[in-house]
Amino acid sequence: MIKPLTWTADQSKVTLGALRAIATSCGTVDMSSAEKELIDGVRINIFDHPEITDAEENVHVQGDDLAAVLQDPEHKSRAAQLIALMPYAARPYDNDKLHTSERFIEAIGETMFEMEDFLGARAKHSKTMEYCMLRKMGPQIFTNTDPDFVHAEMVKLLNDAEGNAEELERYKSLAGYPAGSLGKAYFDFYAKFGWPLPGDPKWISEDITVRHDLIHVLCDYDITIDGEFCVSGFTAGNSEKFDWMIAMLGFTPPYVSTGEQYSPGDFTKAYARGKTATHSFVDEWDFWPRMMHPMEDLRTEYGI
Numbered sequence: 001m002i003k004p005l006t007w008t009a010d011q012s013k014v015t016l017g018a019l020r021a022i023a024t025s026c027g028t029v030d031m032s033s034a035e036k037e038l039i040d041g042v043r044i045n046i047f048d049h050p051e052i053t054d055a056e057e058n059v060h061v062q063g064d065d066l067a068a069v070l071q072d073p074e075h076k077s078r079a080a081q082l083i084a085l086m087p088y089a090a091r092p093y094d095n096d097k098l099h100t101s102e103r104f105i106e107a108i109g110e111t112m113f114e115m116e117d118f119l120g121a122r123a124k125h126s127k128t129m130e131y132c133m134l135r136k137m138g139p140q141i142f143t144n145t146d147p148d149f150v151h152a153e154m155v156k157l158l159n160d161a162e163g164n165a166e167e168l169e170r171y172k173s174l175a176g177y178p179a180g181s182l183g184k185a186y187f188d189f190y191a192k193f194g195w196p197l198p199g200d201p202k203w204i205s206e207d208i209t210v211r212h213d214l215i216h217v218l219c220d221y222d223i224t225i226d227g228e229f230c231v232s233g234f235t236a237g238n239s240e241k242f243d244w245m246i247a248m249l250g251f252t253p254p255y256v257s258t259g260e261q262y263s264p265g266d267f268t269k270a271y272a273r274g275k276t277a278t279h280s281f282v283d284e285w286d287f288w289p290r291m292m293h294p295m296e297d298l299r300t301e302y303g304i
Helices: 007-023 033-046 063-069 073-088 095-107 113-136 141-142 152-160 164-174 181-193 204-221 225-238 243-249 262-278 295-302
Strands: none
Touching: 007 033, 007 063, 007 073, 007 095, 033 073, 063 095, 113 204, 141 243, 164 181, 181 204, 181 295, 204 225, 204 295, 225 262
């Protein structure tokens, strides 16, 4: 289940207040458009309380206020994860916002130690989504060295990448795989858009994006905003560890849930598809032994 079945108005207001407090450093700075979009996405699509106004999201909410309203373990855990994600909605990351987030998490009885794996997975999946957006901008993005560019961290990773000739040749070999096989479909997916293959100096790491792109291929999701949401939803349902966190990343920029191209129904359907699959493709799937197999056979075997 992506979320508790219901969030009361009071639970929603106090948690939204905490998110707004983090985004504004307790009312001392203006939040960015990315932070506002994330909070709006949570309010509308997670809490299901579109009637709550900005004024009801108290930026001066205290940890004790949060603890008084969030009593059950399920809502505490989910609120803590939302709060842990909030400081990462906009770059560059702000230490004051991180510390405010930590104080709220500790106030409701959660610990940052318990969040370590969660935040580590957040960083990985966030990079995957950011790279997906960057490569759609075309080859020119890979030579952008502007230190003030909004994607400067990702661009630095790309600029520092040295490539792996042996890995690149292995992925190039997929061009000769049988038509209809997973490997050939993966190669064709990249060739269609002129994207660099894993091992190329313009590639970061196969661990960050290959499984993500294999979901695009296996599930036939396109690279529109809605298609990326579907991959995020499938991944959330299919993960054995971080389903809520991955789902929430689908609500963060550049794939914000308030965008016109976002279909909540498609996202939920993709989540259910990932949840009911017979195999997990997200965390540690060893995909190479399956690259020669026909995709239709794999879809039947995996129940997708």
